[in-house]
Amino acid sequence: MYRLVFTQVLRRFDAEAVHRLTVSALALLARLPLIKRLLHQALAPHDPALRVSAFGVHFPGPLGLAAGFDKDAACAEAIAALGFGHVEVGTITAHGQPGNPRPRLFRLVREHAVINRMGFNNAGALAAARRLRRPRGVPVVVGVNIGKTKVIPEAEAAADYVASARALAPLADYLVVNVSSPNTPGLRNLQAVSLLRPLLVAVKEVADGTPRRTPLLVKIAPDLADEDVDAVAELALELGLDGIIATNTTIRHGGETGGLSGRPLKARSLEVLRRLRAKVGDRLTLVSAGGVEDVDDVWERILAGATLVQGYTGWIYGGPLWAARIHRQLLRRVRRHGLKSVTEAIGRTA
Protein backbone atom coordinates (compact mmCIF):
# COMPACT_ATOMS: atom_id res chain seq x y z
CA MET A 1 0.00 0.00 0.00
CA TYR A 2 2.71 2.47 1.03
CA ARG A 3 4.78 1.45 -2.00
CA LEU A 4 1.85 2.43 -4.21
CA VAL A 5 1.42 5.79 -2.45
CA PHE A 6 5.16 6.36 -2.69
CA THR A 7 5.55 5.51 -6.38
CA GLN A 8 2.31 7.15 -7.53
CA VAL A 9 2.22 10.24 -5.33
CA LEU A 10 5.09 11.05 -2.97
CA ARG A 11 7.98 10.63 -5.37
CA ARG A 12 6.40 13.13 -7.76
CA PHE A 13 6.83 15.88 -5.16
CA ASP A 14 10.05 17.58 -4.10
CA ALA A 15 11.73 15.39 -1.46
CA GLU A 16 12.28 18.22 1.02
CA ALA A 17 8.66 19.42 0.68
CA VAL A 18 7.46 15.90 1.57
CA HIS A 19 9.88 15.83 4.50
CA ARG A 20 8.64 19.17 5.86
CA LEU A 21 5.03 18.09 5.50
CA THR A 22 5.76 14.85 7.35
CA VAL A 23 7.50 16.67 10.21
CA SER A 24 4.56 19.10 10.47
CA ALA A 25 2.05 16.23 10.52
CA LEU A 26 4.05 14.45 13.23
CA ALA A 27 4.44 17.67 15.24
CA LEU A 28 0.64 17.99 15.08
CA LEU A 29 0.25 14.37 16.15
CA ALA A 30 2.59 15.06 19.07
CA ARG A 31 0.01 17.62 20.26
CA LEU A 32 -2.90 15.14 20.18
CA PRO A 33 -2.45 13.20 23.43
CA LEU A 34 -5.15 10.57 22.97
CA ILE A 35 -4.24 9.58 19.41
CA LYS A 36 -0.57 9.65 20.29
CA ARG A 37 -1.16 7.32 23.23
CA LEU A 38 -3.32 4.94 21.18
CA LEU A 39 -0.72 4.77 18.43
CA HIS A 40 2.00 4.21 21.00
CA GLN A 41 0.01 1.38 22.53
CA ALA A 42 -0.53 -0.24 19.14
CA LEU A 43 2.85 0.30 17.49
CA ALA A 44 5.63 0.86 20.02
CA PRO A 45 7.63 -2.18 21.14
CA HIS A 46 6.25 -3.43 24.47
CA ASP A 47 7.51 -6.98 24.76
CA PRO A 48 10.25 -7.35 27.40
CA ALA A 49 12.16 -9.63 25.01
CA LEU A 50 12.86 -6.63 22.78
CA ARG A 51 14.23 -4.40 25.54
CA VAL A 52 17.87 -3.44 25.49
CA SER A 53 19.90 -1.45 27.99
CA ALA A 54 22.89 0.62 27.06
CA PHE A 55 24.93 3.12 29.08
CA GLY A 56 22.32 3.05 31.83
CA VAL A 57 19.41 3.88 29.52
CA HIS A 58 16.55 1.43 28.86
CA PHE A 59 15.33 1.20 25.29
CA PRO A 60 11.99 -0.54 24.54
CA GLY A 61 13.46 -1.98 21.31
CA PRO A 62 16.80 -1.81 19.51
CA LEU A 63 15.73 0.05 16.33
CA GLY A 64 15.76 3.85 16.50
CA LEU A 65 15.49 6.73 14.09
CA ALA A 66 18.88 8.12 13.00
CA ALA A 67 19.72 11.82 13.20
CA GLY A 68 18.66 14.21 10.47
CA PHE A 69 14.90 13.69 10.33
CA ASP A 70 13.81 15.54 13.47
CA LYS A 71 16.46 18.23 13.26
CA ASP A 72 14.71 20.61 15.67
CA ALA A 73 13.36 18.13 18.20
CA ALA A 74 9.83 18.93 17.03
CA CYS A 75 8.16 15.52 16.98
CA ALA A 76 10.16 12.84 18.83
CA GLU A 77 7.13 11.54 20.76
CA ALA A 78 5.12 11.05 17.57
CA ILE A 79 8.03 9.15 16.02
CA ALA A 80 8.23 6.92 19.09
CA ALA A 81 4.47 6.37 18.83
CA LEU A 82 5.06 4.95 15.34
CA GLY A 83 7.29 2.22 16.75
CA PHE A 84 10.85 3.51 17.02
CA GLY A 85 12.74 2.50 20.17
CA HIS A 86 14.56 5.82 20.31
CA VAL A 87 14.80 9.05 18.37
CA GLU A 88 18.05 10.88 17.75
CA VAL A 89 17.21 14.53 17.21
CA GLY A 90 19.49 16.99 15.40
CA THR A 91 22.04 17.67 14.22
CA ILE A 92 21.64 20.77 16.38
CA THR A 93 24.20 23.57 16.27
CA ALA A 94 24.88 26.23 18.92
CA HIS A 95 23.59 28.96 16.59
CA GLY A 96 20.56 28.59 14.34
CA GLN A 97 21.40 28.45 10.63
CA PRO A 98 19.51 28.01 7.34
CA GLY A 99 21.63 25.21 5.84
CA ASN A 100 22.60 24.98 2.18
CA PRO A 101 20.59 26.39 -0.73
CA ARG A 102 17.86 24.17 -2.16
CA PRO A 103 17.52 21.73 -3.76
CA ARG A 104 19.56 19.77 -1.23
CA LEU A 105 17.74 16.45 -0.86
CA PHE A 106 17.54 13.93 -3.70
CA ARG A 107 15.94 10.49 -3.95
CA LEU A 108 17.62 7.68 -5.87
CA VAL A 109 14.56 5.47 -6.04
CA ARG A 110 16.03 2.55 -7.97
CA GLU A 111 18.93 2.29 -5.52
CA HIS A 112 16.71 2.76 -2.44
CA ALA A 113 19.04 5.60 -1.53
CA VAL A 114 19.07 9.33 -0.84
CA ILE A 115 21.68 12.03 -1.35
CA ASN A 116 21.49 15.05 0.95
CA ARG A 117 23.48 18.20 1.40
CA MET A 118 21.17 19.82 3.93
CA GLY A 119 24.02 21.47 5.88
CA PHE A 120 22.62 21.31 9.44
CA ASN A 121 19.58 23.55 8.88
CA ASN A 122 18.18 24.05 12.37
CA ALA A 123 16.92 26.70 14.75
CA GLY A 124 19.82 26.36 17.19
CA ALA A 125 20.48 24.79 20.59
CA LEU A 126 18.35 27.13 22.71
CA ALA A 127 15.25 26.62 20.55
CA ALA A 128 15.73 22.84 20.69
CA ALA A 129 16.23 23.00 24.46
CA ARG A 130 12.88 24.78 24.84
CA ARG A 131 11.16 21.98 22.92
CA LEU A 132 12.95 19.22 24.80
CA ARG A 133 11.81 20.70 28.12
CA ARG A 134 8.13 20.21 27.24
CA PRO A 135 6.43 17.39 29.12
CA ARG A 136 6.03 14.21 27.06
CA GLY A 137 2.77 12.31 26.74
CA VAL A 138 4.38 8.98 25.86
CA PRO A 139 7.74 7.54 26.91
CA VAL A 140 10.51 8.21 24.39
CA VAL A 141 14.26 7.83 24.55
CA VAL A 142 15.76 10.96 23.00
CA GLY A 143 19.37 11.18 21.87
CA VAL A 144 20.66 14.63 21.00
CA ASN A 145 23.15 14.94 18.15
CA ILE A 146 25.25 18.13 18.10
CA GLY A 147 27.44 19.61 15.36
CA LYS A 148 29.50 22.67 14.54
CA THR A 149 27.88 25.95 13.51
CA LYS A 150 28.99 26.58 9.92
CA VAL A 151 30.42 30.09 10.43
CA ILE A 152 32.52 29.10 13.44
CA PRO A 153 36.17 28.48 12.45
CA GLU A 154 37.75 25.12 13.16
CA ALA A 155 39.96 26.61 15.91
CA GLU A 156 36.81 27.53 17.89
CA ALA A 157 34.96 24.32 17.20
CA ALA A 158 35.32 22.90 20.72
CA ALA A 159 33.77 26.00 22.32
CA ASP A 160 30.89 25.84 19.83
CA TYR A 161 30.16 22.17 20.64
CA VAL A 162 30.47 22.96 24.36
CA ALA A 163 27.82 25.69 24.02
CA SER A 164 25.42 23.18 22.49
CA ALA A 165 26.30 20.57 25.09
CA ARG A 166 25.62 23.00 27.96
CA ALA A 167 22.15 23.75 26.60
CA LEU A 168 21.23 20.20 25.61
CA ALA A 169 23.13 17.58 27.64
CA PRO A 170 20.86 17.97 30.70
CA LEU A 171 17.83 17.27 28.47
CA ALA A 172 19.25 14.31 26.54
CA ASP A 173 19.10 10.59 27.30
CA TYR A 174 22.41 10.48 25.44
CA LEU A 175 24.52 13.03 23.59
CA VAL A 176 26.27 12.52 20.25
CA VAL A 177 29.22 14.50 18.94
CA ASN A 178 28.76 14.51 15.19
CA VAL A 179 32.04 15.02 13.35
CA SER A 180 31.07 13.05 10.28
CA SER A 181 28.51 14.92 8.20
CA PRO A 182 29.89 15.83 4.78
CA ASN A 183 27.93 19.06 4.31
CA THR A 184 29.66 21.44 6.73
CA PRO A 185 33.04 22.40 5.25
CA GLY A 186 35.92 21.00 7.34
CA LEU A 187 33.69 19.16 9.83
CA ARG A 188 35.05 15.74 9.01
CA ASN A 189 38.62 16.96 9.67
CA LEU A 190 37.59 16.94 13.32
CA GLN A 191 37.71 13.13 13.18
CA ALA A 192 41.53 13.32 13.23
CA VAL A 193 42.54 12.28 16.72
CA SER A 194 44.64 15.42 17.29
CA LEU A 195 41.52 17.60 16.85
CA LEU A 196 38.99 15.11 18.16
CA ARG A 197 40.68 14.57 21.52
CA PRO A 198 40.36 18.16 22.86
CA LEU A 199 36.85 18.42 21.43
CA LEU A 200 35.63 15.22 23.13
CA VAL A 201 37.40 16.05 26.39
CA ALA A 202 35.64 19.43 26.51
CA VAL A 203 32.18 18.05 25.68
CA LYS A 204 32.62 15.12 28.06
CA GLU A 205 33.30 17.46 30.93
CA VAL A 206 29.90 19.08 30.30
CA ALA A 207 28.12 15.72 29.84
CA ASP A 208 29.69 14.34 33.02
CA GLY A 209 28.56 17.41 34.93
CA THR A 210 24.80 16.98 34.41
CA PRO A 211 22.75 15.65 37.34
CA ARG A 212 22.51 12.12 35.89
CA ARG A 213 25.76 12.15 33.86
CA THR A 214 24.68 12.17 30.24
CA PRO A 215 26.16 9.30 28.19
CA LEU A 216 28.39 10.54 25.36
CA LEU A 217 28.88 8.96 21.93
CA VAL A 218 30.75 9.98 18.79
CA LYS A 219 29.38 9.48 15.27
CA ILE A 220 31.83 8.58 12.53
CA ALA A 221 31.89 8.55 8.73
CA PRO A 222 32.04 5.39 6.61
CA ASP A 223 34.80 6.99 4.54
CA LEU A 224 37.41 6.88 7.30
CA ALA A 225 40.34 4.62 6.51
CA ASP A 226 40.31 1.46 8.60
CA GLU A 227 43.28 2.68 10.68
CA ASP A 228 41.39 5.88 11.44
CA VAL A 229 38.35 3.89 12.57
CA ASP A 230 40.71 2.05 14.93
CA ALA A 231 42.23 5.31 16.13
CA VAL A 232 38.82 6.81 16.98
CA ALA A 233 37.86 3.59 18.77
CA GLU A 234 41.04 3.71 20.85
CA LEU A 235 40.43 7.35 21.67
CA ALA A 236 36.83 6.62 22.69
CA LEU A 237 38.07 3.90 25.05
CA GLU A 238 40.83 6.07 26.45
CA LEU A 239 38.47 8.97 27.18
CA GLY A 240 35.77 6.76 28.66
CA LEU A 241 33.12 7.53 26.05
CA ASP A 242 29.97 5.42 26.13
CA GLY A 243 29.76 4.44 22.51
CA ILE A 244 30.25 4.99 18.80
CA ILE A 245 27.63 5.49 16.10
CA ALA A 246 28.74 4.07 12.78
CA THR A 247 28.04 5.37 10.26
CA ASN A 248 27.02 8.69 8.77
CA THR A 249 26.48 9.11 5.00
CA THR A 250 29.24 8.50 2.43
CA ILE A 251 30.72 10.92 -0.08
CA ARG A 252 32.02 7.99 -2.17
CA HIS A 253 29.53 8.08 -5.02
CA GLY A 254 29.17 9.61 -8.43
CA GLY A 255 25.93 11.54 -7.99
CA GLU A 256 24.93 15.01 -6.74
CA THR A 257 27.25 16.66 -4.21
CA GLY A 258 26.31 15.46 -0.74
CA GLY A 259 26.15 12.39 1.47
CA LEU A 260 24.68 9.14 0.18
CA SER A 261 22.54 7.00 2.49
CA GLY A 262 20.47 3.86 2.14
CA ARG A 263 21.10 0.54 0.40
CA PRO A 264 24.48 1.40 -1.23
CA LEU A 265 25.87 2.19 2.25
CA LYS A 266 24.93 -1.18 3.73
CA ALA A 267 28.13 -3.14 3.08
CA ARG A 268 30.57 -0.49 4.32
CA SER A 269 28.48 0.31 7.38
CA LEU A 270 28.48 -3.37 8.35
CA GLU A 271 32.20 -3.58 7.68
CA VAL A 272 32.91 -0.64 10.00
CA LEU A 273 30.69 -2.19 12.69
CA ARG A 274 32.61 -5.49 12.46
CA ARG A 275 35.93 -3.67 12.67
CA LEU A 276 34.80 -1.71 15.72
CA ARG A 277 33.51 -4.81 17.47
CA ALA A 278 36.79 -6.63 16.83
CA LYS A 279 38.63 -3.67 18.32
CA VAL A 280 36.50 -2.79 21.36
CA GLY A 281 34.47 -5.93 22.08
CA ASP A 282 31.70 -4.99 24.50
CA ARG A 283 33.65 -2.19 26.21
CA LEU A 284 31.75 0.42 24.17
CA THR A 285 28.14 0.45 23.00
CA LEU A 286 28.07 0.20 19.22
CA VAL A 287 25.18 1.79 17.36
CA SER A 288 24.93 0.71 13.74
CA ALA A 289 23.43 2.97 11.05
CA GLY A 290 23.65 2.83 7.28
CA GLY A 291 21.54 0.91 4.80
CA VAL A 292 19.30 -0.82 7.32
CA GLU A 293 16.20 -1.82 5.36
CA ASP A 294 14.56 -4.79 7.02
CA VAL A 295 14.59 -7.23 9.93
CA ASP A 296 17.43 -9.23 8.34
CA ASP A 297 19.64 -6.14 8.40
CA VAL A 298 18.74 -5.36 12.02
CA TRP A 299 19.41 -8.96 13.05
CA GLU A 300 22.74 -9.03 11.19
CA ARG A 301 23.89 -5.81 12.92
CA ILE A 302 22.91 -7.13 16.35
CA LEU A 303 24.72 -10.42 15.75
CA ALA A 304 27.76 -8.44 14.60
CA GLY A 305 27.85 -6.53 17.88
CA ALA A 306 25.46 -3.58 17.66
CA THR A 307 23.39 -3.02 20.80
CA LEU A 308 21.32 -0.41 18.98
CA VAL A 309 20.50 -0.04 15.29
CA GLN A 310 19.34 3.10 13.52
CA GLY A 311 17.68 3.76 10.20
CA TYR A 312 16.49 6.76 8.25
CA THR A 313 16.49 6.07 4.49
CA GLY A 314 14.90 2.64 5.07
CA TRP A 315 11.97 4.44 6.70
CA ILE A 316 11.52 6.72 3.66
CA TYR A 317 11.16 3.67 1.39
CA GLY A 318 9.52 1.39 3.95
CA GLY A 319 6.66 3.66 5.03
CA PRO A 320 5.32 4.99 8.32
CA LEU A 321 4.93 1.57 9.98
CA TRP A 322 8.46 0.46 9.07
CA ALA A 323 9.89 0.40 12.60
CA ALA A 324 6.80 -1.21 14.17
CA ARG A 325 6.90 -3.94 11.52
CA ILE A 326 10.60 -4.63 12.04
CA HIS A 327 10.25 -4.80 15.83
CA ARG A 328 7.38 -7.27 15.44
CA GLN A 329 9.42 -9.45 13.07
CA LEU A 330 12.45 -9.16 15.34
CA LEU A 331 10.46 -10.51 18.27
CA ARG A 332 9.52 -13.54 16.20
CA ARG A 333 13.18 -13.99 15.21
CA VAL A 334 14.29 -13.87 18.85
CA ARG A 335 11.76 -16.54 19.80
CA ARG A 336 12.59 -18.70 16.80
CA HIS A 337 16.21 -18.81 17.94
CA GLY A 338 15.09 -19.89 21.40
CA LEU A 339 16.42 -16.71 23.02
CA LYS A 340 14.78 -15.02 25.99
CA SER A 341 15.80 -11.58 24.87
CA VAL A 342 17.31 -9.76 21.92
CA THR A 343 20.24 -8.82 24.17
CA GLU A 344 21.34 -12.47 24.12
CA ALA A 345 21.96 -12.10 20.37
CA ILE A 346 24.30 -9.09 20.60
CA GLY A 347 27.72 -9.94 19.19
CA ARG A 348 26.96 -13.65 18.65
CA THR A 349 28.72 -13.80 15.29
CA ALA A 350 31.39 -11.25 16.18
Ligand SMILES: Cc1cc2nc3c(=O)[nH]c(=O)nc-3n(C[C@H](O)[C@H](O)[C@H](O)COP(=O)(O)O)c2cc1C
Ligand atom coordinates in the same frame (compact mmCIF):
# COMPACT_ATOMS: atom_id res chain seq x y z
C1 LIG B 1 18.16 13.68 4.70
C2 LIG B 1 19.20 13.22 5.69
C3 LIG B 1 19.67 14.11 6.63
C4 LIG B 1 20.62 13.70 7.55
N1 LIG B 1 21.05 14.58 8.50
C5 LIG B 1 21.90 14.15 9.46
C6 LIG B 1 22.30 15.02 10.50
O1 LIG B 1 21.85 16.17 10.59
N2 LIG B 1 23.17 14.55 11.42
C7 LIG B 1 23.68 13.28 11.38
O2 LIG B 1 24.45 12.90 12.26
N3 LIG B 1 23.31 12.42 10.40
C8 LIG B 1 22.44 12.84 9.46
N4 LIG B 1 22.05 11.98 8.47
C9 LIG B 1 22.66 10.62 8.43
C10 LIG B 1 21.79 9.57 9.11
O3 LIG B 1 21.64 9.85 10.46
C11 LIG B 1 22.42 8.18 8.95
O4 LIG B 1 23.63 8.13 9.66
C12 LIG B 1 22.68 7.82 7.50
O5 LIG B 1 21.67 8.32 6.66
C13 LIG B 1 22.79 6.31 7.30
O6 LIG B 1 21.58 5.67 7.65
P1 LIG B 1 20.45 5.26 6.54
O7 LIG B 1 21.17 4.57 5.43
O8 LIG B 1 19.52 4.39 7.30
O9 LIG B 1 19.82 6.52 6.11
C14 LIG B 1 21.11 12.37 7.52
C15 LIG B 1 20.61 11.48 6.56
C16 LIG B 1 19.67 11.88 5.66
C17 LIG B 1 19.15 10.90 4.64
